[in-house]
Amino acid sequence: MSVLNKSANSGVHGSSGFEFQKHCALYILFDKYENLKQRNFFICLEHHDDLLFCYQTDDESITSIDAYQAKKSSGEWKQGEMYEIFKKMTDVGISLKNDDIHKLDCYTHNLEFLTNNTINLNNGERKKGLRKSNTINETTNRLKLIDLNQEIYTIIKSEVQKLLGANLEGLGELNNISMAYIDLPKNYTHQKDSLVGHFDRIFGKKVTDHRAAVETLLLLFRDVENTLNSGNVVKLMDESKRVSSETINKALNIITTKNMAFDYWRTEEKEACRKLKITISERKKFEFDFINSIDRFKDKKQVEHQKIFSFVNSNKNALTNFIDDIDCIQYLYEEFLKNTNSTLPELSIKAAVFAAYIEVRAELWE
Numbered sequence: 001m002s003v004l005n006k007s008a009n010s011g012v013h014g015s016s017g018f019e020f021q022k023h024c025a026l027y028i029l030f031d032k033y034e035n036l037k038q039r040n041f042f043i044c045l046e047h048h049d050d051l052l053f054c055y056q057t058d059d060e061s062i063t064s065i066d067a068y069q070a071k072k073s074s075g076e077w078k079q080g081e082m083y084e085i086f087k088k089m090t091d092v093g094i095s096l097k098n099d100d101i102h103k104l105d106c107y108t109h110n111l112e113f114l115t116n117n118t119i120n121l122n123n124g125e126r127k128k129g130l131r132k133s134n135t136i137n138e139t140t141n142r143l144k145l146i147d148l149n150q151e152i153y154t155i156i157k158s159e160v161q162k163l164l165g166a167n168l169e170g171l172g173e174l175n176n177i178s179m180a181y182i183d184l185p186k187n188y189t190h191q192k193d194s195l196v197g198h199f200d201r202i203f204g205k206k207v208t209d210h211r212a213a214v215e216t217l218l219l220l221f222r223d224v225e226n227t228l229n230s231g232n233v234v235k236l237m238d239e240s241k242r243v244s245s246e247t248i249n250k251a252l253n254i255i256t257t258k259n260m261a262f263d264y265w266r267t268e269e270k271e272a273c274r275k276l277k278i279t280i281s282e283r284k285k286f287e288f289d290f291i292n293s294i295d296r297f298k299d300k301k302q303v304e305h306q307k308i309f310s311f312v313n314s315n316k317n318a319l320t321n322f323i324d325d326i327d328c329i330q331y332l333y334e335e336f337l338k339n340t341n342s343t344l345p346e347l348s349i350k351a352a353v354f355a356a357y358i359e360v361r362a363e364l365w366e
Contacts (some may be wrong), residue, residue, distance in 0.1 A: 021050045022186060022221045023191045024070040024114055026214070028053065029248070035270070037249070042242040045225045054236065059103045065109040067092055073117040074186060079156075082121070085113060086145070086156065086177060087163040101236040111177045116184045123151040127161035142180040206256045209261070213255045220251060242269040250298060258294050261358040265290060268326060274306055275326045276333065276350050289351035296352075297359065304344045311336050312356035319361065329357045 025043055028051075029036065040060070044052040053066040069089055089111045096109050113119075119136040130147045136142070145153060157174060164170045184191045192214065200210045207213050220243050265272070265287065272278070277284050296305035312332055322328035333353045334341075342349055 018046070018225070019052075019188060020072040020184075020191070021045060021070045021117075022225065023195060024068065024182060025051045025221065026195055026217055027082055027182060027184060027198065028068070029201060029217075030195070033149065033202055036245070036278070039314050040245055042244045043221075043248075044236070044241050044243075045221055046241075052236075055241055058103070061104050062107060063104050064107060065096055066250050067096060067109060067111050067234065068114045069112070070114040070182075072184075072186065073115055076117055077115060077119040082113075082119070083156070083159040083163060086160050086174070087170070089177050090160070090170035090173035091166075093176055094169055096236075099236045109176060111173065113177070113179045114182050115180075116182050116186065118181070121148065121152050121156070123149065123155060136179045137181050138183060140181075141183075145177040145179070146175050150265050156327040203256065207259045209259075216251060216255060217248070220247060254294055254298060257359055257362065258291060260362060261294060262291060264325075264358055265354075272326050272329070272354070275330050276354075278347070278350065282347055286347055289348045290355050292356035294359065297356065304342050306348065307340065307342065308344075308352040309356045309359070310338065311340055312353060313360050316334060316360050316364065319364065325361075329354050332357060 022045065025045065029043070040056040040058060042054050042056070044054065049162070050070045051068045053068075055063045055065070057063060067089075069085060069092070071085075093109060093111050120133070121135070122131060122133040125131040132151050134140075134143060134148050134152055145156065148156070157171070160174065161171055183298045184194055192211075195214050196210045199207075199214050203210070224241050224243055269283075273280075273283060273286075293308075295307055296302040300306065315332060315335065316333075318331060319326055322331065333350055335355060336349065337346075344352070
């Protein structure tokens with residue numbers, strides 16, 4: 001059942017102040033990348049909660065959801081501040097459970113409060129020996145509510161129950177709540193620096209400009225961030241609010257392929273220009289078309305580039321007949337002109353064949 005939610009678009013209308021959530025989404029993606037890169041999932045922003053990671057089967061049934069309430073803070077979190085947050089998180093749990101999207105019978109969800117500052121919890125006792133405390137910070141970076149000291153948990157449960165009133169279903173969601181520390185600085189620029197470092201550790205020399213890569217990935221969230229929930233109704237089936245694993249993988253593929261292609265062009269530029277008859281005055285235009293071809297191969301509207309990539313891919317057996325890459329590219333270019341009509345100028349065709357060759361060769365080497 002889809003529920004009318006008066007605050008469903010509150011984060012959307014205030015999107016300029018929600019950069020932290022996007023940074024958290026990317027941080028989690030990088031942190032879990034080795035486990036996620038082969039999984040089917042999608043990410044939502046400002047949809048039921050600040051951000052969701054929704055995991056799917058191959059037929060797109062939901063297996064589990066990690067929901068994050070992501071809040072930056074300049075000061076440490078006190079226990080009294082957390083009760084209302086926990087209450088809202090139980091509401092999220094109920095909304096997720098009631099969402100119409102198809103879920104497996106074994107479906108589960110986690111509700112996590114995520115922050116870049118310390119959370120201090122205690123049992124209210126001041127006397128030495130009686131005081132119990134739990135702290136979530138860079139040392140103890142994650143705790144489930146039910147794993148807290150029992151006295152502290154009992155106090156929290158009692159306070160949340162007061163806020164829930166007769167909503168016993170919400171009380172049951174406390175078992176799904178956790179708190180976590182995320183290692184992102186307080187400053188916006190420093191947060192980006194941290195993400196760039198994280199990306200570098202994953203992809204290293206596969207990508208030259210790690211900062212540009214992070215900016216590209218953050219742009220994926222822009223459209224979904226600014227898309228309103230239709231009629232203030234939050235529905236996971238609304239694909240306009242998703243960034244899918246397919247979209248993320250496609251972006252990463254373009255980023256890494258572009259880097260590999262550009263590096264190869266720089267290495268072989270002189271020989272390639274000689275054999276493909278690219279004049280000095282044409283080189284800048286060729287390089288521009290060469291790099292942009294990689295984006296155009298992913299765009300179904302770019303019919304001419306689709307045609308060139310398809311030709312090179314269907315003739316990849318040519319790679320077994322040549323020792324020299326440039327000789328093979330020259331052969332494919334000449335064969336394309338003989339067998340296929342194209343509205344592109346010859347220089348652009350050379351650039352696209354070159355780029356397609358690099359991409360097809362990379363796939364064969366995997």
